[in-house]
Amino acid sequence: MKVEFYGHVRQYRNIQREIDANLQQVLLSGNYVQGPMLKQFEGEFAAYSGTRYAVGVANGTDAIWLALMALGIGPGDEVITHPNTFFATAEAIWIAGATAVFVDCCPKTKCICPDKIAAAITARTKAIVPVHLYGQCADMVAIKKIADQHGLKVIEDNAQAIGAHGKGFKIGELSDAATTSFIIQKNLGTFGDGGALVTNNADIDARVRKLRNHGSNARNVHSYGFNSRLDDLHAGVLSAKLKHIDAWNDLRRQWAARYTAGLKSCRTFDLPVELPGYRHVYHLYVIETKKPEWRDALLKYLNDNGVDAKTHYSIAIHQQAGYPWGKGARIVGPVPNAEANAACCISLPMFPELTTEEVDYTIAKVREWDATKAAEAPATQGPAQCGPLCACCR
Numbered sequence: 001m002k003v004e005f006y007g008h009v010r011q012y013r014n015i016q017r018e019i020d021a022n023l024q025q026v027l028l029s030g031n032y033v034q035g036p037m038l039k040q041f042e043g044e045f046a047a048y049s050g051t052r053y054a055v056g057v058a059n060g061t062d063a064i065w066l067a068l069m070a071l072g073i074g075p076g077d078e079v080i081t082h083p084n085t086f087f088a089t090a091e092a093i094w095i096a097g098a099t100a101v102f103v104d105c106c107p108k109t110k111c112i113c114p115d116k117i118a119a120a121i122t123a124r125t126k127a128i129v130p131v132h133l134y135g136q137c138a139d140m141v142a143i144k145k146i147a148d149q150h151g152l153k154v155i156e157d158n159a160q161a162i163g164a165h166g167k168g169f170k171i172g173e174l175s176d177a178a179t180t181s182f183i184i185q186k187n188l189g190t191f192g193d194g195g196a197l198v199t200n201n202a203d204i205d206a207r208v209r210k211l212r213n214h215g216s217n218a219r220n221v222h223s224y225g226f227n228s229r230l231d232d233l234h235a236g237v238l239s240a241k242l243k244h245i246d247a248w249n250d251l252r253r254q255w256a257a258r259y260t261a262g263l264k265s266c267r268t269f270d271l272p273v274e275l276p277g278y279r280h281v282y283h284l285y286v287i288e289t290k291k292p293e294w295r296d297a298l299l300k301y302l303n304d305n306g307v308d309a310k311t312h313y314s315i316a317i318h319q320q321a322g323y324p325w326g327k328g329a330r331i332v333g334p335v336p337n338a339e340a341n342a343a344c345c346i347s348l349p350m351f352p353e354l355t356t357e358e359v360d361y362t363i364a365k366v367r368e369w370d371a372t373k374a375a376e377a378p379a380t381q382g383p384a385q386c387g388p389l390c391a392c393c394r
């Protein structure tokens with residue numbers, strides 16, 4: 001049996017008529033850039049997010065650095081994030097001209113550990129960029145508290161968690177802006193690239209609207225800016241898909257629950273942790289082998305048996321030779337949890353259109369491999385603890 005990692009075409013077939021109708025509407029309107037469909041989608045996305053504003057941009061990376069720029073953050077400034085995320089989180093800080101400062105993640109959620117932030121704050125620190133990694137919110141209550149104590153801005157990198165919420169908070173509620181990516185593989189994805197940011201701050205909304213459009217909001221009048229727009233064709237796809245996102249996330253949660261039930265007796269790896277009161281939307285279902293040398297062996301076993309498992313992300317950003325060190329970044333280490341995450345992570349196939357047969361086959365193959373190594377498994381009960389502040393270790 002073959003189990004794919006993504007279900008893009010299945011998803012398109014399921015709602016083809018809705019998507020095609022929106023595409024045709026845009027095509028026949030003659031308005032393809034900053035037209036009525038973009039405006040419509042921005043309205044729908046703000047309403048969905050429960051924020052006052054939503055601004056479409058070209059991709060999720062641009063959304064982060066345009067938000068930083070709108071907040072006046074750039075050269076000489078430091079921005080705190082964690083190194084076990086997609087490269088773009090730090091890349092965006094670098095593009096803005098600021099310095100990325102990496103602190104460790106929590107061993108259970110893999111999101112930034114609030115316990116580690118204070119030690120990284122200097123006179124240059126301007127912002128924190130927590131990532132809602134794999135589909136679960138970082139502890140925004142703790143992060144906001146630290147930010148307020150030190151007068152820092154917060155930009156949520158929400159590329160992976162549209163539709164998630166934390167215990168008592170929504171995404172975009174406790175920050176200056178929340179950014180997202182609509183690249184096809186994200187929970188809400190278009191057929192190509194796209195991104196957006198949501199905010200309750202009219203100033204950020206107005207600044208990003210100008211920055212994305214050559215610094216212009218009136219014909220022939222320009223200030224410093226760029227070209228980073230969300231095309232109306234993509235907005236049409238996203239408008240059609242937004243109506244389904246909650247149901248799709250529910251399906252992801254259902255498959256995650258099935259994986260967890262089928263794998264919880266295994267001894268050679270840890271399962272993802274959903275914090276009480278949080279809604280995890282399982283952009284990725286990531287297990288962590290208890291020994292680094294087991295990761296590639298299990299991954300190979302799955303791949304050899306037709307299961308397209310992958311890793312997210314097997315090289316942490318501070319381990320990337322290609323990251324601009326020096327002014328581009330510094331690390332407040334050690335970061336053992338982030339490094340263990342990079343060394344031991346495996347993402348099992350996860351998309352709404354999976355079938356019971358595919359999930360059960362994947363579970364069976366993982367269990368087969370686990371049985372061969374279970375006798376060597378350490379007796380430790382899951383990942384280590386952070387400290388008293390951290391939500392998942394409290």
Ligand SMILES: *Cc1c(COP(=O)(O)O)cnc(C)c1O
Nearest residue numbers: 059060061086088089159181183
């Ligand atoms: C996908 C992703 C991005 C970047 O999005 P693009 O649209 O590819 O630019 C940024 N941060 C995280 C955590 C992501 O997963």
